[in-house]
Amino acid sequence: MEDLLNYLLPSLGSGALMTYVTHFLTKKKYAQEVNMARAEARGKELDNVEKAATIWRQLSEQMKATFDAEIVSLRNTVTDLNAQVSSLSKQLDNTKKELEETKKALNASRKENERFSEQLKIFNKNFSHESASKG
Secondary structure: OHHHHHHHHHHHHHHHHHHHHHHHHHHHHHHHHHHHHHHHHHHHHHHHHHHHHHHHHHHHHHHHHHHHHHHHHHHHHHHHHHHHHHHHHHHHHHHHHHHHHHHHHHHHHHHHHHHHHHHHHHHHHHHHHHHHHHO
16 A cells, blocks of 8 residues: 555656646736736727827818808808998988978978968958959
């Protein structure tokens, strides 16, 4: 039995040692593979972020160009509208002046018409008296 133990113990010991060494090396290799996979994932993530930033930059540049053109167009429109408002304001002022002059002329005509109407009444009255006295 002792021979059997002398034979089995070194075999079992070396087997256990080999198992431990294999486990240790496998664990180390697995940790390296995990680290490499994480590094690769981070690299892809950075690539994706760079691609997204590039797309965003291009889109913002296109939008800026579009908005800049629209701003120029709107400024031109505002300038044109300001000129139209100024012109219409002048026309309105001239029309107001003409209206005031027309009101003054109308009032003068009314006064003159009232005088003519009074003179016509007097003439008609005198004419009726003269016709009645002759007749």
